[in-house]
Amino acid sequence: MQVASDALGLTVSDRDIHAAACAFAECAVAPHGAAIARDDEMAPEVIGELQRAGLFGMNLSDAQGGLALGPIAIGLYHEALGQASSAVRSILTVHGMVCEALNRWGSAEQRARWCVSLAHGDAIAAFALTEDGAGSDVTAIGAAAVDGGSYYRLTGRKLWVTGGQLAKVFLVLAKCEGEDVALLVERDTPGLDVEPVSAMLGLRGAMLGNLNFRDCAVPRSQRIGATGLTVGGVIATALDFGRYTVAWGAVGIGRACLEQSMDYAETRSQGGKLLRDHQLVSALLADMIVGVRAASLLCLHAGRLRETKDPQALWETAAAKYFAASMAAAVASSAVQIFGARGCSSDHPAQRHYRDAKILEIIEGSTQIQQQLVTRLRYASL
Structure with a gap:
């Protein structure tokens, strides 16, 4: 079952990109997701697929050998990859952080030296x-x-x-x-x-x-x-890109947990009726549905602002990361609860998403740092 992602303000082009991202993630990444986590090792064939698809160059220009994707397209790919494997998504996040900082603050010589190799994934x-x-x-x-x-x-x-x-x-x-x-x-x-x-x-x-x-x-x-203030800009640029893509990746985790939980609740009976018909399980699913939808909208709004280079994008990105990461942790917890002992077993995706979601509340600025950042940046924007 696929939980619809339409009616979120995606354009026809956005929907095409989302479909392509989901198809790639499902075919090239998802089959390896469990093994990557189990073995604690990135599958070389997945790196090869990312290279062939050009995804290491998502935020680099055509001239640099990249895909020149806009913020929404980048977000949709990170959502799809986050749904398939947060480990794979995280590799592209940090790679993209360096690409973003290099493009914004690097010299022409530095960009010429590195960007083509980075875009092709020859250098990670x-x-x-x-x-x-x-x-x-x-x-x-x-x-x-x-x-x-x-x-x-x-x-x-x-x-x-x-x-x-x-x-x-x-x-x-x-x-x-x-x-x-x-x-x-x-x-x-x-x-x-x-x-x-x-x-x-x-x-x-x-x-x-x-x-x-x-x-x-x-x-x-x-x-x-x-040295000095300029370096603060380098780090801020990298972290801002990281927060944006982590937020979308958190939506991917939430969506994976929601889809799996709804499928299970529709087939598993307890006490003579389906789980979906038990009021307390239904309440968990409702919170999951709304949480994923709300986080998607926050990410999409931040992406639209980033496309137009709106100054408000900075705090809206921090807000999206704060909410989406918290949502993913809550939704993953509910998924484990719905699956019960199955969700706690080492071969079940719910436990992997649960562990991954917790990390997203820490990386690229913890939940508490994001709360401070949202408030400070919002005041600064008034």
Whole structure:
């Protein structure tokens, strides 16, 4: 059963893109979703499918070898991928974050060096921000870049980098003489060690890695933007794209849980009647239906504002991420409840969605950070 996604204000073109995204996700990604999570490893054939479909270049231009998709199309693909495998979606999210920052703040030479490879997926990018004592508070970053003239000497440790085991280039935030600096660091840089991270609660198979930088020589030409306030723009650009795509991915989780739960409630009998006819189960389904619909509308509205470059898009994106992530966690919890013991078993999709949804309440700004951000940005927009 497919829960209708029409009547959400999608244009004919949007609906065509959504259909294509769903078809791709269903054929190329969904069959691998359970195994990716079970084995905690990304399937190489899925990466190949993403490359062939050009999805690593969703937000890059035709001239750069990308698909040049608009915000709504990007969102619809992330929704479809989130429904099939949140781990796969997360790889494209962080890759897209680096592409977005590079396109907005990188030099012409940097874009020429990287964008075609990034668009084709020949080089996968990852975003390295979080540390043991820094995440939401980027002012607490401890990674240090010492200015050596034509090179920076980078030392420090970054944690839980999505795609860290796959990436060929990392966008790294560090401190240089008290100011922020954003550096593109290539994986084969001497002194860089990638430590695999496994058995996380959710997003298993997203190939997380901890990065250890030991006096890495990073050419000054690989710095994005100037130090100081400009670097704040680099990070904000990346995180804004991340929040937007995570919000759509959360809608995908919610939609998967809703469809599976409605199918089950329509066939499973308890006490002589279908689950759907039990009032308390019906109430759970009603909340799931409304939650998914509301989150879809928030994401679509944020996308429309992003298409027109409306300044309101910033806080509307934060609002969409806040609501959609919370919705996904609640809907996934209800799905497990409806399936009962089945939903708790290791081979059932409900438990995978439940674990993945919780992660979405934390990454790219936790629920609590989003609440603060929504309020602050809304006041700023008045």
